[in-house]
Amino acid sequence: MPDYKPHTIEQKWQERWHTTRTFEVAEDPAKPKFYCLEMFAYPSGHAHVGHVRNYMIGDVVARTKRMRGFNVLHPFGWDAFGLPAENAAIQNATHPETWTFENIAHMKGQLQRLGISYAWEREIATCRPEYYRWNQWLFLKMLERDLAYRKRSTVNWCPSCQTVLANEQVVDGGCWRCGTPVTIRELEQWFLRITHYADELLEASDRLSGWPDKVLTMQRNWIGRSEGARVKFGDIDVFTTRIDTIFGANFILLAPEHSLVQRWSQEPGVERLADSVQRFQSQDRTGRVTGDIEKEGVDTGRTVLNPFTGRQVPIWVANFVLGEYGTGAVMGVPGHDQRDFEFARKYGLPVTVVIQPDGGRISADRLTEAYSGPGTLADSAEFSGVSADIGLARITAAAEERGIGVRTVQYRLKDWGISRQRYWGTPIPILYCDQCGMVPVPYDDLPVVLPKTAQFSGRGDSPLGQIPEFVNTTCPGCGWPARRETDTMDTFVDSSWYFFRFCDPHNQELPFDPETVAYWGPVDFYSGGVEHAILHLIYSRFFCRVFRDLGMTSLDEPFTRLLTQGMVLKDGQVMSKSKGNVVDPDDMIEKYGADALRLYVMFVAPPEKEIEWTDAGLEGCFRFLARVWRLVDQFSETIGGGGIPGPGDLELNSSEIALRQRTHETIKRVTVDLDQRIHLNTAVSALMELVNELYAFCNQSDCTRIGGGAETSGSVGTVASAGTVAVLKEAIEALVLMLSPFAPHMGEELWEHLGHSGGTVSAGWPQFQETVAQPAEIVVPVQVNGKLRSRLIVAAGTSESALQELALADPQVAKHLEGKTVKKVVVVGGRLVSIVAS
RNA sequence: GCGAAAGUGGCGGAAUUGGCAGACGCGCCGGACUUAGGAUCCGGUAGCCGAAAGGCUAUGGGGGUUCGACUCCCCCCUUUCGCACCA
Numbered sequence: 001m002p003d004y005k006p007h008t009i010e011q012k013w014q015e016r017w018h019t020t021r022t023f024e025v026a027e028d029p030a031k032p033k034f035y036c037l038e039m040f041a042y043p044s045g046h047a048h049v050g051h052v053r054n055y056m057i058g059d060v061v062a063r064t065k066r067m068r069g070f071n072v073l074h075p076f077g078w079d080a081f082g083l084p085a086e087n088a089a090i091q092n093a094t095h096p097e098t099w100t101f102e103n104i105a106h107m108k109g110q111l112q113r114l115g116i117s118y119a120w121e122r123e124i125a126t127c128r129p130e131y132y133r134w135n136q137w138l139f140l141k142m143l144e145r146d147l148a149y150r151k152r153s154t155v156n157w158c159p160s161c162q163t164v165l166a167n168e169q170v171v172d173g174g175c176w177r178c179g180t181p182v183t184i185r186e187l188e189q190w191f192l193r194i195t196h197y198a199d200e201l202l203e204a205s206d207r208l209s210g211w212p213d214k215v216l217t218m219q220r221n222w223i224g225r226s227e228g229a230r231v232k233f234g235d236i237d238v239f240t241t242r243i244d245t246i247f248g249a250n251f252i253l254l255a256p257e258h259s260l261v262q263r264w265s266q267e268p269g270v271e272r273l274a275d276s277v278q279r280f281q282s283q284d285r286t287g288r289v290t291g292d293i294e295k296e297g298v299d300t301g302r303t304v305l306n307p308f309t310g311r312q313v314p315i316w317v318a319n320f321v322l323g324e325y326g327t328g329a330v331m332g333v334p335g336h337d338q339r340d341f342e343f344a345r346k347y348g349l350p351v352t353v354v355i356q357p358d359g360g361r362i363s364a365d366r367l368t369e370a371y372s373g374p375g376t377l378a379d380s381a382e383f384s385g386v387s388a389d390i391g392l393a394r395i396t397a398a399a400e401e402r403g404i405g406v407r408t409v410q411y412r413l414k415d416w417g418i419s420r421q422r423y424w425g426t427p428i429p430i431l432y433c434d435q436c437g438m439v440p441v442p443y444d445d446l447p448v449v450l451p452k453t454a455q456f457s458g459r460g461d462s463p464l465g466q467i468p469e470f471v472n473t474t475c476p477g478c479g480w481p482a483r484r485e486t487d488t489m490d491t492f493v494d495s496s497w498y499f500f501r502f503c504d505p506h507n508q509e510l511p512f513d514p515e516t517v518a519y520w521g522p523v524d525f526y527s528g529g530v531e532h533a534i535l536h537l538i539y540s541r542f543f544c545r546v547f548r549d550l551g552m553t554s555l556d557e558p559f560t561r562l563l564t565q566g567m568v569l570k571d572g573q574v575m576s577k578s579k580g581n582v583v584d585p586d587d588m589i590e591k592y593g594a595d596a597l598r599l600y601v602m603f604v605a606p607p608e609k610e611i612e613w614t615d616a617g618l619e620g621c622f623r624f625l626a627r628v629w630r631l632v633d634q635f636s637e638t639i640g641g642g643g644i645p646g647p648g649d650l651e652l653n654s655s656e657i658a659l660r661q662r663t664h665e666t667i668k669r670v671t672v673d674l675d676q677r678i679h680l681n682t683a684v685s686a687l688m689e690l691v692n693e694l695y696a697f698c699n700q701s702d703c704t705r706i707g708g709g710a711e712t713s714g715s716v717g718t719v720a721s722a723g724t725v726a727v728l729k730e731a732i733e734a735l736v737l738m739l740s741p742f743a744p745h746m747g748e749e750l751w752e753h754l755g756h757s758g759g760t761v762s763a764g765w766p767q768f769q770e771t772v773a774q775p776a777e778i779v780v781p782v783q784v785n786g787k788l789r790s791r792l793i794v795a796a797g798t799s800e801s802a803l804q805e806l807a808l809a810d811p812q813v814a815k816h817l818e819g820k821t822v823k824k825v826v827v828v829g830g831r832l833v834s835i836v837a838s
Numbered sequence: 839g840c841g842a843a844a845g846u847g848g849c850g851g852a853a854u855u856g857g858c859a860g861a862c863g864c865g866c867c868g869g870a871c872u873u874a875g876g877a878u879c880c881g882g883u884a885g886c887c888g889a890a891a892g893g894c895u896a897u898g899g900g901g902g903u904u905c906g907a908c909u910c911c912c913c914c915c916u917u918u919c920g921c922a923c924c925a
Contacts, residue, residue, distance in 0.1 A: 330925045604863085828906095
């Protein structure tokens with residue numbers, strides 16, 4: 001018998017899968033579809049085990065679904081635009097395209113050596129004009145529908161990456177890629193109007209039952225809906241969620257960026273104001289947003305009328321008021337807002353109490369902190385005496401009636417700024433003509449191709465601007481000279497709809513034929529890192545709705561079920577090149593084979609959890625596979641032939657019945673674990689148990705001698721009975737089939753050894769019979785006063801009264817009941833007997 | 839600060855609904871087979887007491903509900919993650 005040698009069989013099957021196009025699919029209305037997708041990869045160079053874990057998880061799901069009769073779409077591609085390629089170009093004098101395609105070639109090889117069952121003919125790379133032309137197409141469609149627009153505004157700037165960042169790409173005040181603190185710049189930028197869908201994105205999140213709560217919570221927080229009102233204090237519009245406290249608004253606070261502040265600080269004789277405003281604006285942005293800096297303000301010397309109290313209130317500028325949220329102006333209610341309270345105490349501004357807590361009375365001069373709880377309005381003219389929530393509604397209505405306020409909903413979510421001052425991205429298909437102004441590139445002229453030659457200086461101006469042949473063009477409207485937009489699109493545009501492109505990746509007329517998405521969509525199972533919770537995942541939900549509103553799909557949501565896989569740690573740390581702790585899958589494949597690697601990564605922890613890499617664990621999985629190999633190989637001749645009757649038709653002895661029961665029970669467990677729970681680790685352990693059971697069966701029934709030494713290990717012993725052959729065949733075939741999503745090469749090889757030529761997919765997923773899966777005898781624990789005292793071995797289905805009798809008669813139990821009276825006996829049928837005595 | 843998730847042997851982790859805690863694997867210990875074993879097969883392995891039978895204690899800590907709690911409730915500790923002056 002040849003030992004388990006993974007390399008030859010892995011190579012054999014990978015070649016066969018490729019030449020027979022095993023995983024390529026077409027729409028087939030006769031079969032149920034299943035779209036299985038893992039987040040596509042940024043081609044950074046070499047994938048480490050942490051990266052490929054995700055693909056292995058998806059592959060187990062895809063292969064299982066295929067065996068269960070689904071028409072499975074399982075594609076892969078490359079998120080191929082982006083900064084690292086350009087940075088590498090600056091450092092190594094290679095072209096970003098060269099760098100990218102070399103990396104893709106290497107990583108594709110890695111994935112193929114892992115045996116991931118991708119439909120490679122659908123592979124896409126976003127940096128190809130065949131792909132990014134549809135970014136441009138969609139951009140123009142969005143422009144037509146006013147979902148794309150250009151405006152000058154302050155934007156996040158990463159000084160290291162030398163480009164603008166979207167709000168979603170600023171993490172803790174730093175750049176999501178490199179962590180460099182973000183600064184502010186004012187630029188003309190293109191924006192996509194994601195806020196148009198803010199409410200829908202929020203509401204629909206309640207229906208995403210297949211998503212982790214954690215991700216949904218993050219998205220809801222990010223959208224940050226708050227209901228309130230805008231109220232005019234003279235010329236100043238403030239946004240408040242607490243209009244019920246307006247009678248306590250003793251001052252107005254403006255953000256340093258507020259247009260009035262900017263205007264006033266340019267007037268003569270206000271040096272103190274101008275200096276403070278300047279200082280606030282230059283304060284560390286992170287600190288301003290996170291609240292780490294000291295709250296400061298400066299009096300503008302101006303006042304404005306509080307429209308409800310009729311009193312003049314001073315206008316201050318405060319560094320903690322954010323220009324980008326609401327109207328950049330707030331009413332200061334020191335009695336009922338902690339920030340305003342601190343501010344008022346610091347600068348000696350008056351504090352007024354306008355809400356009295358129920359059953360208590362507070363006064364302004366004794367307050368040590370703002371009171372923000374519920375209560376009854378006080379000192380609020382005609383509104384005094386009503387509860388705060390009723391007051392809120394009435395005051396809002398009054399403001400609307402007087403034309404000085406309006407109910408409104410405010411979002412934290414901002415429109416998505418997509419302009420990037422870099423080269424390696426999708427050119428924005430816009431021209432600027434002196435005669436016609438801004439002109440969209442006509443659809444027929446798409447794609448606007450990224451020019452090959454460019455200077456990669458990393459200087460912070462758009463490299464495309466350095467290429468006259470690119471910039472200078474003619475206006476399609478008037479024929480006069482025009483200039484092209486030189487910014488490129490955020491690469492998150494590419495990834496926001498690629499899952500649709502996979503349905504129809506070679507379409508030259510449209511991003512995709514709506515029919516294909518109607519068949520394949522939505523993605524049934526999507527897995528990837530949680531770090532995309534409010535980036536890629538929210539953008540994709542946005543784009544799905546844009547396509548829907550363009551009439552190209554009827555889907556509201558792109559992803560039905562989402563799994564966020566855990567990271568792989570080595571020495572307690574995330575793998576990274578700079579830490580030097582990466583595990584290269586190729587090294588592990590070299591040592592143990594792809595099947596063992598896959599099995600280990602699936603077995604060591606549930607997919608959502610992070611795992612700590614150990615070579616010893618991998619070796620254990622290799623040993624398990626070798627154990628399966630020996631088992632199957634030893635029986636392949638005996639059970640591999642035809643004409644073996646099914647075990648259901650034979651008289652079986654007790655150990656044969658027991659093995660058969662274990663087989664069916666295991667099928668049931670593994671099926672539930674894989675199909676419903678995606679508990680891949682417990683599915684593997686169930687298979688390990690079945691293997692242990694098979695070894696025990698063989699040793700005990702003496703049907704053959706497994707192992708034992710070099711000269712005996714090759715022999716096939718005599719098999720005692722037709723029943724033994726039948727139950728072994730059933731068990732081993734089920735084992736091989738169920739193992740094959742995890743260890744596909746071995747699965748196919750052993751299936752072939754067992755005399756089957758059609759492959760595991762056509763064999764289908766093994767079926768269990770509920771009646772066979774139930775054990776004939778069960779163990780029923782008996783507790784006395786909550787302590788386990790004995791175990792009864794009884795036939796399954798023993799009645800509760802019989803169980804009670806048996807339990808009370810049990811000698812161990814009787815011992816603990818001595819001198820006591822039984823107060824109560826709880827019998828849980830088939831589960832346990834609990835006796836209470838005293 | 840607010841919110842969420844988690845905390846189980848030497849280690850990774852099991853325990854669908856409140857019902858035998860520690861499945862499975864790693865590691866370790868022992869046996870068999872062997873010239874040899876770091877291969878293979880078999881067995882043991884939470885702690886404490888005990889020769890054994892058996893008993894006691896154990897799921898971060900402390901309370902509670904229950905015949906019964908890793909699981910539910912309250913308080914506290916630790917870790918991880920998310921949010922963080924959002925008016």
